[in-house]
Amino acid sequence: MAEDDGLAIRIRGLHKRFGQKVAVDGIDLDVPSGSFYGLVGPNGAGKTTTLSMATGLLRPDAGEVLIHGVDMWKDPLATKAMVGVLSDGVRLFDRLTGQQLVEYAGLLSGMDRPTAQQRTHDLLQLLDLESAGGTLVVDYSAGMTKKIALAAAMVHAPRVLMLDEPFESVDPVSAANIRDILRTYVDGGGTVVVSSHVMDLVERMCDHVAVITAGRVVAAGSVDDVRAGSTLEDRFVALVGGRRVGEGPEWLRHS
The missing domain is CATH 3.40.50.300 (P-loop containing nucleotide triphosphate hydrolases)
Incomplete structure (x- = not known):
């Protein structure tokens, strides 16, 4: 088609x-x-x-x-x-930090590490998660978890x-x-x-x-x-x- x-x-x-x-x-x-x-x-x-x-x-x-x-x-x-996906109720790799999770999503999408790191930085800043970037996702609030999942969905510019x-x-x-x-x-x-x-x-x-x-x-x-x-x-x-x-x-x- x-x-x-x-x-x-x-x-x-x-x-x-x-x-x-x-x-x-x-x-x-x-x-x-x-x-x-x-x-x-x-x-x-x-x-x-x-x-x-x-x-x-x-x-x-x-x-x-x-x-x-x-x-x-x-x-x-x-x-x-x-496609970038944010699924309701699907578990994240929550033993990673927020920064690691988004960067990992970028690497899985095939981008090189410097690009994944730069985009992760941009998204954490955009979603007001900079200060939580080094915190394990398992320790995030429900709202923060939703935002970091959105960042992971957007990192490869779908x-x-x-x-x-x-x-x-x-x-x-x-x-x-x-x-x-x-x-x-x-x-x-x-x-x-x-x-x-x-x-x-x-x-x-x-x-x-x-x-x-x-x-x-x-x-x-x-x-x-x-x-x-x-x-x-x-x-x-x-x-x-x-x-x-x-x-x-x-x-x-x-x-």
């Missing part, structure tokens, strides 16, 4: 089953090059499984993932070189960043800094796909969004198109369902 189709990611017919549980049920998704793409859905909707298959961490039962026109499973080395819940456990100042960094990355021609439960954040940050529920895409397109004149949160609830309106049990009332 030609790269000039304008898509950073093209997903067709993606399926994944775990035993009797169908986690992803025939997802099709087009992520335009240079977009800031939000992936939203309730818990258990299949977002993490979809991202894992799109980044080569999990083999699909069926379907196709193309990264800038290159098939993820036919040429995994070429595609993975174009064309596409896929980030699973990148703002979870991150303080508001760090979250604002990360948003600025990602916006600069997109403005420079990169593509970001981010999954999040925070609708307001996605609405402010992303230009495209897909809503996933029960392993299927129920809406996708520009943020304006998907929210259809409403807020993204209200549109999300309407698409996904499950909202319960009521006063709650009597024993919870104190007046």
